[in-house]
Amino acid sequence: MRRLVWLSVVAAIAIAYPLLLSSPFQQRLGALVLLYAIAASAWNIVGGYAGQVSVGHVVFFGCGAYAAMGSYAKFGLSPLFGIPGGIVLAVALAAIIGVPTLRLSGHYFSMATIAVAETMRLIVTNTEWLGAAVGLSGPTVPRNVFDLSFLSSLPYYYLFLAVLAITLLVTWWMTNSRMGFYLRAIKDSERAARSLGAPASRTKLYAYMLSAALTSVAGALYAMMFGFVDPESGLGILISVKILIMAALGGAGLLFGPLVGAAILVPLEEISNSWLGGKGAGLTFVVYGAIIVVIARFQPGGLLSLFTGRRKPGADKGAGHAP
C-alpha cells in the first residue's frame, strides 16, 4: 500500500513537472532526464538484474538512432519507422554478440562489449552510406506530425515519459516472472543456478536481447529529439559510460535506480556545461569519474540501496571470476 502511494506521488510529479517548471531549459532538462532514464533502465535489465556488466550498450543505442535517421535520410520515411527497425537490428546484433560473449563471465564480457562497440563505431565512421564521420540528419522542416520534429521539448517530454513507464513496467513484469527468478539465481551464483536446472545461457541471452531492444528505442528517441546522429553521439563509448553510471549511481538491480541516477547526473551535466561552456565537457567527466569511484568504493549497491537496506557491499559476490 505504501509503495502504491509513493508510486502515485512520483507519477504525479513526473506528469506535472514540465507544466510547473515551464521554461524551455527546464522542459528540455526534464526530457533528457527521462530519455537517459529509459536507456539506463534498459541497461539495468542485463547489467543490474542479470549482473552482466555491458560497457558497450551504445551499439544498441546507435542501432535505434541510425535506424530513425536512416529511415528519413535514406528512404524518406518518418523517423518513427526507426523504432521497429532499430529493435530488429538491435535484437539481431544482441544475439550475434551475446551467444559467444555471454559464455564469458564477468570482466571478459565487459571487455568484449567494449571491443564490439568500438569496432562498430570505427566501421560506421568509415561507411559512406551511413554518413561516415558527419552522420545522418532528420527532417529539417517537419512534413507532418509523424516526423516527430518539434521545437518545444514538451511533446518529447510526454513521449519519453510514456516510453519510460512502459520500460519500467516491462522490467517489473520481468522481475516477477520466471525469468526474473532465474536471473536472480544466476546473479547469486551461476554455477549453483545451472546445477539446479536453470537455463542460464538462454536466460541471460533473453535478458540481453530485451535490454538491447529497449536501448535501441532510447537511441531512436534521442535521434528524433536532436534531429541528427553521428558516430560520437550515436556510438561513442561515453554514451555507454553515462548509461552505466546512471544505473549504478541510483542502484543497479533496483527498479527505480536508473531514474534516480539520471535525475542526479543529467542536471549536473547540463548545468556544468552551461556554466563552464566548452571547458565544462572535460570537467563533467572528471566529476562523473569521481562519483563512480566513490560509489564503487563505499556504496556499490547505489544510492537507493541506502533506503532499501539491501545489497550491502560484498553481499552479492557472485557473477565474477574466470569462465
Added chain:
Amino acid sequence: MSFVLVQVIVGGLLLGAVYALFSSGLTLVWGMMNIVNFAHGDFVMLGMYVAYVVYTLMGGGPLLGAPLATLVLATLGVVVYFALIRDIMKGPMLAQILGTFGLALLLRYSVFWWFGANFLSMPQNIVGGTFAVAGLRIEASRLLAGVVALLVTLGLHLLLTRTSLGSRMLAVAEDATAAQLMGIRPDTMQAIAWAIAAGATGLAGALIANFFYIVPTVGETLGIVAFVTVSLGGFGSVPGALVAGLLIGVIESLSGYLIGAIYKDIIVYVLFLFFLWFRPQGLMGKM
C-alpha cells in the same frame, strides 16, 4: 619478400615490444588479484604526459623523462591500490568494473581539462633522428623504445620467476591466506604488484611519447590493445604477453600497410573477439 614489408614488420615488432611492456603490468595484476584494471591504458597516457611535461618544463629528454614517469606512475599505482583496489577487490563484480572505469574517466578527463584535446607531440629528433641498418630505415626513438621495453619485460619475467620477491608474489597469487600463514603479507605484495604494473605503464608511456601522438583519449585505444594482448597471451602470463604483444604489433603494422591505416584498429578488435570466442584462456594460458 619485398623490402618495404620487412621494414613494416620491424616497425611492428618495435612497437609490439612496448605493447608487451605495458600489457605485462595488466596481466600481473589480473593474474595475481583477479581484478581487471580498466584504467590501464590511461596509466600509459599519464606516462606520456609526464614525459611531455618533463620535456616542456625542464627540457629533459627520455633519459630524465622515462625514469621519472616510471616513478610517478609506480607511486600512483600504490596509492590507487590502498585507496581503491584493496576494498573493491572484496566487493561485487559491478563495483570492481565501476571502480577502475571511474578511475579511467577521472584520469582521462583531468588531463583533458588541463591540457585540452589537442594532439601534442615531442620534437622529431629528440632521440637523434633516423639511421639505416642493413638498408632498413629505423627511427632512433622507436628503436630505443623497442629495445628498452623488450629488456624490461624480460627483466620482469626474471623478477617473477627467479627472485624471492617474485616467489612471494606468486605465493600470494596462489593463495593469499596460505601465504599469510607463511609470514608473507598479501597487502604488501599486492601493493608491490601495483607499483610494478603501474611503473611499467609509466615507462612504456614515456618511451612511446617520443614518436606517438599524445592526446588524453589515447588511453582508450591503448587499454584495448592491452586487453587484446593479455587475452591472447593468457591471463597472468608475462611471456605470453611478450609473444602476444609482438604479434599484435606486427599484425597492426601489416594491416595498416596492406589494408589501410583506418582498419588496423578494427582488425585488432575483431581478433580480440575471435580469441575470446574460441580460446578464452589465451595462447599460452593455463586456466
